[in-house]
Each structure stands twice: as C-alpha cells, then as structure tokens.
C-alpha cells in the first residue's frame with residue numbers, strides 16, 4: 001500500500017514522540033512492504049510564532065493532500081491563563097477539525113494490566129475496562145453562534161439532523177464491530193438539542209437490530225463511568241459533553257500516557273495521542289512515546305491493515321512486560337528508559353518479529 | 354426562633370426519609386426551644402397525578418410563604434425513557450428553581466471515614482476529601498432560548514453579568530468561610546459565556562484578597578476531581594457543567610446516600626438530599642434517611658443555628674460509629690437498621706445529648 005502521511009509534531013514533547021512514531025511506522029512499512037512518504041507541517045504555538053496562525057493554510061493543504069495526518073500535541077504555557085488572547089494554539093485544533101471536517105473523535109479507553117494500579121479507581125473496577133468514547137467534534141456550542149460584550153454573553157448549542165445522523169452512525173457501526181452495546185449520552189430531559197439526538201437515535205435503532213442501545217443522561221454517565229466503567233462498550237455524545245467525558249474516561253484508565261485517538265470525517269483522518277504537549281518535559285527524553293506509537297497502530301487499522309496494527313500493539317505490550325518503560329510508568333527500582341530508547345526497543349521488536 | 358417550613362416529600366422513598374427529617378427537626382427544636390411549623394405540599398410525579406402539574410401553584414405559594422423548604426426527592430419510572438413526555442417530574446424541579454429564584458446550588462462533598470471504602474476511588478485519594486461544589490442553577494442552557502423541529506435544534510447558553518456576579522459572590526464568600534481556595538470552572542478557551550464568567554471573576558478577585566483563585570477548564574476539572582479530589586476547597590461553575598461535576602463529586606465520596614444540598618437565592622431556600630427518589634425501594638423501610646437529616650442540619654446552619662446543626666452532625670456520626678446503619682452501608686455481618694430505626698436512634702441521641 002502507498003501512504004502519504006502529513007506529520008504535525010506541534011509543540012512541547014510533540015517532536016520527540018513523533019520521531020518515535022515515525023520510526024515505528026517505517027519499521028512496519030518495510031516489514032510489510034508498504035511505501036510511506038511523509039510531509040511535515042507546522043501547527044500550534046510553533047506555527048503562531050513562525051506564521052502568526054496555529055493552523056496555517058499551507059499546513060491545511062499538506063493535511064488535505066495526505067491519506068492521514070499523524071499529529072502529536074500543541075500548547076505552550078505562554079498562552080495559558082489567557083483565554084482571551086487573540087491567537088491561541090487551541091484555535092489551530094478547532095480550525096483543523098473544522099477544515100478537515102473531523103466530526104468524529106474516537107477515543108478508546110483501554111487499560112493495561114500492568115498499569116491498572118496507576119488508576120485513581122480501585123483496581124477491580126477498572127481492570128479490564130475497555131470502551132470507546134465517540135465525541136461529535138465539529139458542532140454544538142464549540143461552533144455555534146457566539147456573542148460576548150461586557151454585560152452578557154451566549155453560545156449556541158446548535159445541531160442539524162445530518163450532523164447528528166452521521167455521528168450516531170459512527171457510534172452504531174463501532175458498536176457493531178465491538179460488543180454491540182451503544183450508550184447514547186445526552187440531557188434530553190432538559191435540552192432541545194439532546195431531544196433531537198435522542199429522536200434520531202431512536203429512528204436509527206431499527207437499522208441496527210443487533211446493537212443494544214441505552215440512553216443515559218450526561219450527569220449519570222459521569223458517575224457511571226467511575227462507578228462502573230466496565231458497563232460501557234461504545235458511548236456516543238455531542239461535542240461539549242464529549243469533551244468532559246472523554247477526558248474523564250482517559251483519566252480513569254491509569255494509562256493516560258498510552259492512549260491514542262482518531263478523528264475522522266469528511267477528509268483526511270487525524271491520529272494523535274490523548275495527552276497534551278507537556279512543555280515542562282520538552283527536550284528531556286522522558287516523555288512516553290507509546291500513545292503516539294499506538295496512534296500509528298490506529299492509523300494502520302483505519303486503513304484495514306490489521307496485521308500491521310496488531311504487530312505494533314504486540315510490540316507495545318512486550319515493551320511494558322519487559323519493563324522497557326519511561327519514568328512515569330517504570331516499576332519501583334526498575335531502570336527508566338528514555339523516549340528514544342523505548343521507541344528503539346519497539347522498532348527492534350518489530351524488525352525481529 | 355420561629356421557623357415556618359414547607360415540607361415537600363415528593364415521590365418514591367421521599368415520604369419515608371422526610372418523616373425522619375421532620376422527626377429530627379422536632380427533636381432539635383424542642384431541645385433548643387425553637388418554634389417550628391410545617392406545611393406539606395405536593396410536587397413531582399405525585400403532583401402530576403393529582404393536579405397535572407409537577408410544581409403546582411399552591412405548592413409554590415406554600416414555599417414562597419415559608420422560611421425554608423425541606424425537599425426530599427421526585428421522579429417515577431413511569432416517566433423515564435420518555436424525555437419528550439409533555440409533563441415530567443423534572444419540570445417541577447426546574448419550575449421550583451426558577452420561581453423561587455434558586456440560583457445557587459450548594460453541594461458539600463464530604464467523606465465519612467467509615468464509608469471511604471464505598472468510594473470507587475482509592476481510599477488514600479478520597480479519605481479526607483472535603484469540598485463544596487457551587488452550581489449556578491437558574492441560567493445557562495437550562496433556561497436559555499430553545500428550539501427543536503424535525504431537522505434541527507438548539508439551546509442557548511446565555512448569561513448576563515448580574516447572574517454571573519451573584520453566583521461568583523456566593524463562591525467567593527463560601528471560600529472565605531472555608532479554606533480560602535476558589536476554583537472557577539469554565540471553558541473559556543472555547544465559549545463566549547465562559548469568557549464572560551472568567552472576566553467577571555477576575556474583576557471580583559481584588560475584593561477578596563484573602564481568597565486564592567484558580568481557573569480550570571471543565572475537562573480538566575472532571576479529571577482532577579478523580580485524580581486529586583483533595584485539591585478542591587470551593588468550586589463554582591455554570592449550570593450545565595455544574596450538573597455533571599456535582600454528580601461526579603457526589604459519586605467519588607462513597608457517601609452519596611448521606612450528602613445533603615442547599616439551593617438558595619432570591620426567595621425561600623430549599624434543602625434536600627443529593628440522591629434521587631429510588632422508586633424501587635419505596636415502602637420498604639430500607640432507604641437511608643441520613644442525607645435528609647443532614648439537609649435539616651444544613652437548613653439550621655443557614656439560619657446561623659450552628660449548635661443545632663452541629664448536634665445533628667454529631668448524632669449522625671455517632672449512628673455510623675455505632676453501626677446503626679441502613680443496609681447499603683452496613684458493615685459485613687452487622688444488623689441492618691431500617692429507615693425508621695435509624696431516624697429514631699438519632700432522635701434519641703439528640704434528646705439525650
């Protein structure tokens with residue numbers, strides 16, 4: 001297969017983990033005989049500094065012309081605590097989502113047995129939890145009409161039928177490929193937009209007779225996710241609720257630094273770690289590259305390259321089992337590996353496999 | 354002191370726990386020489402059945418003319434899974450909030466040492482957690498302009514300066530009475546309404562130089578609350594975020610059945626358990642009356658009757674220490690007490706104190 005990948009390392013630890021992601025991609029490509037080309041582009045704080053725009057037009061073009069985008073992370077402390085700054089790295093994220101039509105954000109919440117003790121939850125609750133949060137990513141309050149002056153402000157949580165249908169479809173289809181249990185999260189007892197979501201979901205149900213659907217209010221979902229994470233298989237929800245719930249989901253896994261995500265939609269799909277740019281760790285070779293590496297696996301699986309994805313997952317599991325781990329997940333007394341060393345170990349495993 | 358209390362037992366287990374709340378109130382009143390009168394009124398599913406309205410006008414009048422409302426819980430399964438039903442018990446809650454101007458929902462998240470093991474979180478994270486969530490309750494998407502047809506829908510997250518100022522004031526003042534740490538939760542990197550909140554909070558900061566303020570995005574807050582609940586002292590946020598975060602907060606305490614709440618504002622304040630109406634347990638004498646009883650304590654403290662409130666809290670602690678507990682929190686092998694028996698024990702403790 002030929003793959004054209006847009007590479008967006010972004011800020012902070014982004015470039016370091018991206019280097020390992022690309023190395024792993026290369027190893028897999030040469031093993032399976034795929035032809036991969038990369039094109040790097042600027043985004044985030046970096047892009048603001050150099051071009052005054054966190055998602056410049058040329059970056060957009062690189063993404064649009066690629067088969068997939070491999071993204072690391074954006075964000076820089078100099079923009080923190082100033083949500084009113086004119087140009088901010090987050091705007092780059094939002095622009096990328098909108099321009100590439102990335103309406104479906106897919107976040108598998110997986111636990112790794114050897115890291116379950118890192119979870120804030122009790123081990124028995126979280127061990128074996130394995131679900132997927134699907135968040136609508138280009139609608140709702142994020143993109144609805146807004147207004148602010150000194151005395152009042154509003155945001156509009158606006159959804160149209162086609163927007164709701166296409167994301168629910170992603171939810172139903174994901175559920176079908178997994179354990180056929182879909183939880184639609186909304187606040188239909190209060191919000192008109194949620195009532196539309198629920199109505200459409202109910203209309204779609206008959207097309208997926210093999211999928212069990214339940215409806216859950218968002219306040220309940222935020223509790224259930226910690227009280228009984230194993231309840232969930234696939235959860236689908238709107239943008240703002242999804243922002244809150246996907247982060248809550250990642251946090252309970254104990255494996256936040258290992259979780260990849262995908263954002264798919266109308267144009268090129270984007271694959272990226274769930275974690276942020278961790279600017280404090282920049283250049284120290286201590287950041288965990290596994291979420292980035294597993295984002296490569298998700299990307300390959302997206303193109304139906306299942307064996308390739310599975311090999312990366314096996315390599316990651318093996319690295320964990322062999323205590324080839326970055327400091328934050330190293331076992332007591334174990335020698336911590338650097339970002340590069342973990343990446344190199346995994347590349348080596350893939351080559352020898 | 355003379356106190357006129359509106360009593361709204363509502364649905365499900367409501368009447369049973371209310372009976373104990375009132376008995377405790379009576380015991381405290383006679384001990385301290387207060388003169389309390391009660392007036393009961395209908396609300397919830399009950400009120401729909403009898404009067405076609407979950408918060409009838411006569412109930413409103415009873416509340417308006419009282420010094421405080423003691424509320425239990427509303428909700429009935431026959432209204433579940435049908436968020437589009439014309440009249441629903443929740444509408445009664447929303448009507449009560451709006452008509453009584455209950456703009457501040459105050460939810461202390463407290464852990465009880467003997468119940469920490471009930472938390473989904475690891476004991477060391479949650480033991481000693483003690484914070485207050487303050488949720489704006491009469492604005493935002495709950496009450497903003499809404500629209501829905503077959504093809505589109507929207508809700509409006511609208512806030513005005515006075516609405517934001519008065520709830521932030523509650524937050525600042527609560528922080529001042531506690532550990533002087535206020536966390537303002539918003540999504541100011543995306544939402545215009547959040548930017549107004551943050552702007553106003555920053556303007557108010559100088560009036561409270563003794564309070565440490567930090568600003569946290571809602572997605573972060575939902576993680577921090579489980580990763581490090583002891584970080585928080587007082588948290589203040591808008592209606593929808595507050596709906597999600599207050600429930601998450603209650604869930605982590607392990608003491609959900611024991612948590613009271615207050616809703617205060619322009620008119621009569623309301624005191625009620627955080628938990629729901631648990632219709633399945635109705636009439637079985639198994640519901641835990643402690644959240645209702647602690648709601649009475651919160652009510653007394655609201656009227657600055659500190660010794661009275663403290664006595665109730667001591668009585669509750671003593672009941673727990675003596676394993677006088679309803680089934681869901683009874684220790685293994687311990688005899689479970691009924692709703693009535695727990696209430697009677699506490700009344701007895703207060704009488705003898």
Ligand SMILES: CC(C)[C@H](C(=O)O)[C@@H](O)C(=O)O
Nearest residue numbers: 090091093094243542543572
């Ligand atoms: C940075 C911010 C705009 C973004 C969001 O809220 O979508 C982030 O929190 C995320 O979840 O990807």
Ligand SMILES: CC(C)[C@H](C(=O)O)[C@@H](O)C(=O)O
Nearest residue numbers: 189190219443444446447596
């Ligand atoms: C029943 C519902 C309308 C209500 C709300 O969302 O406010 C409830 O969840 C609550 O938090 O009191």
